[in-house]
Amino acid sequence: MKPSLPPGPEWPEQEKAEQLARGAALKWASGIFYRPEQLARLGQYRSREVQRTSSLEARIKSVVQSYLEGVKTGVWQLAQAFEAAQGTREALGQAHGLLQGMAEAMQTLQPLREQVAQHKQLQVLSQLLPRLRAVPAAVAHTQTLIGAQRLLEAYVCLRELEQLQEETWAPLGGLELPVFEGLGPLAEALGQAVEAAAAVAGQLAREDPALLVAAVRVAEVDAGHTTSLELPPRDWRRRCLQALQEGLERTHFGTPLLLESGALAGWLEALRVALPAELAIAEALVAPCCPPHYKVVQLWTHTLHSGLRRCLQQLLEGPELGAADAFTLLRWTLHVYLGPEMMGSLELGPEADVSQLEPLLTPENIEQLEATFVTQVQVNVAQWLQKALDGEVAEWNREQEPGTDSSGFYHSPLPAIVLQILEENIRVTSLVSESLQRRVHSMALSELGTFLRSFSDALIRFSRDHIRGEAMAPHYVPYLLATFNYQSALSSSVSILQPDGAASGALAPVEAALDELQRRICRLVLEALLVELQPLFEALPSRRWLSSPEVLDDVCERTARFCQDFRRVRIPAVQLLLAEVECTVVLQYLRALMQGRLVCRGADERTQVAERLQHDAAQLRELFLGLRGSRLCPFGPARGCVPRAAPGRTRRPAGRPTALALCGSPRTLQPRASTYSCAVLLSSLRALCLTPGCPRNTATAPGCLNCVLGKGDEIKVGRLGGPCSVKRLKYPGSSPDMGCTSPIPASALYGLHSQVREFLPLYADYRPTYPRQGSELASPAPTLKAE
Incomplete structure (x- = not known):
């Protein structure tokens, strides 16, 4: 009966195989029984299956038999190996016993071995004894050769002594004899002698090249030498090269630099001469004394460059340099050092x-x-x-007038000094770099702006002290006029501070400061004029003014006397002064008339007022035309396009007409471009418009205004040479029978101006100035209405 293993979780393959076999059998059986004719073959199938089963059983038995035979053989081999291991163990035990016996025998032979070693050492020493006795003398001789700088001979002697030491070292088992104790210091002395010779290689190349060659050869020969002695390597080649570099740096950069006046410049100049000479010596004299792989010129170059760089870094880490030293150092390092005078010389090779x-x-x-x-x-x-x-401010209080040049104009060296100081600093920085030039240019413009503001503040203090009487200047106005020439000189020459390539608008702040200074000077001059004329204008209008021309004669006389010094002011400042003086006098005259009060008692008096106005207009016209036609200078276009004070500037845009600024001093110094004359002036004052007959004047001629203040007031408005329109104006609050004796308050005159604006568009920017609160004219102005 065939043994079979029960299926279970330990044999999952067997269970699976049985299931497959049963399935196949059921499939085959179902096929047989499905077809009855196949039942006859059932016996054949049974016999075939019996044969197959027998065959499988035979094969299984054969395999199991072969496995059993192998197991039997393996068991036999294991038994044999166990027997061999037992024999080996016994042999090892016997060997161990023999070794223990030999160790005991060796301990008894140790004294004999020591005796043999000593015998060999004594034998070697006995053979080398004559040479060993000569070692102290050889050491002394070598020391003498080193002192005499006979380095090659000293090195030969040293090598002989070291060879003798090697011969005795091995037989003696590494034992160092006391006689060789001086070889270490002797070798170190020779190495120091080689270093000392290398440290002054440049000097030796000129004076004693043989010594330099000997030192280099000693270093090279020792670099290829090997020894059996357990000594640290001497590395004389590296020490020789290091001594070369340290000697160069010590020669040129060893002395500490004292930051005294001119010390840095002198030191850099000495380097400019010494470094190229040192490289020339290295190429011509030192290089032939050294092996090619030393690359002497390149070594010299790198050593000098690194030493110089390190020295400069130490210099910059110390106290802050002065301006001259900083400039010298920048220019030397950026241009001189790399230039043809030094490292960029064509005489130096590519190394x-x-x-x-x-x-x-x-x-x-x-x-x-x-x-x-x-x-x-x-x-x-x-x-x-x-x-x-x-220094300039101190001269303003002198007893003498300002100095003049050969042309008679007021002159001072101040503008030239200022521009020269700034221009020299800008120009000299171009020798260094563009970045430094830009920095200094910006600094110069900033300082010039600060100077102009300080100059303006000094003028204000000068004027204040003079007006208050704290420090009366004998020649107050001439010095104010002299500052006009200073400003003109600065304006015309400030362009020299503009380096090539600088931004076009860099000078704009300086130009603005110059314009502000010009306005301030002009304002101070006009204030000085007003101080003289104000007492005279206070008499307008009055009976004295109406009956006699003395008041306006005094005004014209003082104005002409005030303008006498204008001939010492250069163009175009004199044009500006004349324009502003003319505007100021006219405006003060008009203000005095408009703010004053005069009672006309009849038509005769009104006619007299008109004649006086006409006479004043003619007198003022004659005054200013006389000033323009005098030797001062042509006045130029007062109301047309007027160029800036400094040549090459742009033109200013037009603003409010200067002649219309009836209150305070003028707010601008330049005659306005493309402006027009005031079209609301009395017919007899038409001559007061600035240069109406100038061929370049694009201003419109003044209108003609004729006022008859009373019943049936009328105003004639028009342009000179053109048609006039007549409008009737009615004074509100006046009775029909108001006669010529009625007073005409100034407020009515202001109301008249407000109505005239509708007839004259050119007068649209005008704003009359009313008296301050509390005066008799401070009441609201009545309005004149046209019929």
Whole structure:
């Protein structure tokens, strides 16, 4: 009966195989029984299955038999191996016993072995004894050779002594004899002698090249030498090259630099001469004394460059340099050092190229030096300009008038000094770099603006002290006029501060400051004129003014006398002064008339007033035309397009007509471009318009205004040479029988001006100035209405 293993979880393959077999059998049986004709073959199928089962059983038995035979063989081999291991163990035990016996025997032979070693050492020493006795003398001789700088001979003697030491070292088992204790210091002395010779290689190449060659050969020969002695390597080649570099740096950069006046410039100039000469010596004299792989010229170049760079870095880390030293250092490092005078010389070979090395100054160093230079130069420039200004201000209180030039104009060296100081600082920085030039240019413009503001403030203090009487200036107005020439000189020459490539608008702040200074000077001059004329204008209108021309004669006389010094003012400032004086006198005259009060008692008196106005107009016209036609200078276009004071400037846009500013001093100094004359003036005052007959004047001629204040008032408005329109004006509040004796308050005159505006569009910007509150004319002005 065939044994079979019960199916279970331990044999999942068997269970699966049985299921497959049963399935196949059921499939076959179902096929047989489905077809009855196949039942006859059932016996054949049974016999075939019996044969197959027998065959499988035979094969299984064969396999199991072969496995059993293998197991039997393995068991036999294990038994044999166990027997061999037992025999080996017994043999090892016997060997161990023998070894223990030999160790005991060796301990008894140790004294004999020591005796043998000593015998061998004594034998070697006995053979080398004559040579060993000569070692102290050889050491002394070698020391003498080193002192005499006979380096090659000293090295030969040293090598012989070291060879003898090697011969005794191995037989003696590494034992160092006391006789060789001096070889270490002797070798060190020779190495120091080689270093000392290498440190002054340049000098030796000129004076004693044989010594330099000997030192280099000793270093090279020792680099290829090997020894069996357990000594640290001497590395004389590296020490020789290091001594070369240290000697170069010590020669040129070893002395600490004292930051005294001119010390840095002298040191850099000495380097400019010494470094190329050193490289020439290295190429011509030192290089032939050294092996090619030393690359002497390149070594010299790199050593000098790195030493110089390190020295400059230490210099910058110390106290802050002065402006002169910072400028000198920047120019030397950026231009001289790399220029044809030094490292860029054509006489130096490609080995002396330093363009690929680190720059002497880093961008941070350059930024630091530029900032230092600009800061200190700014302080110096500010001090120089302040001293120049103080000297100029001190002259304003002198008893003498301002100095004049050969043409008779007021002259002072102040503008030239200011511009020269600034221009020299800008120009000299172009020798260094564009960035430094831009910095200094910006600084110069800033300091010039500060100087102009200080100059303006000084003028204000000068004027205030003079007006208050604290420091009366004997020649107050001439010195004010002299400052006009200073401003004109600065305006015409400030363009020299503009370097090539600078932004076109860089001078705009300076030009604005100059214009502001010009306006302030003109205002001070006009204030001085008003101080003289104000008492005279206070008499307008009055019976004295109506009956006699003396009041206006005094005005014209004082104005003409005041303008006498204008001939010493240059063009175009004199044109500006005449224009502003003319405007100021006319406006003050009109203000006095409009703010005054005069009672006309009849037609005769009104006619007399009109005649007086006409006479005053003619007199003022004659005054200013006389001033323009005098030797002062042509007045030019007063109301047309007028160029700026400084040549090459742009024109100003037009603004409110200057002649209409009836209150206070003029707010602008330039005659306005494309402006028009006031079209509301009395017919007898038409001559007061500035240069109406100038061929370049684009201004419209004044209108003709005829006022008859009373019943049936009328106004005639028109242009000279053109048709006039007549409008009747009615004074509100007046009775039909108001006669010529009725007073005409100034407020009515202001109301009249407000109505005239509808007839004259050119007068649209005019705003009359009313008296302050509390005066008799402060009541609201009545309005005149046209019929």
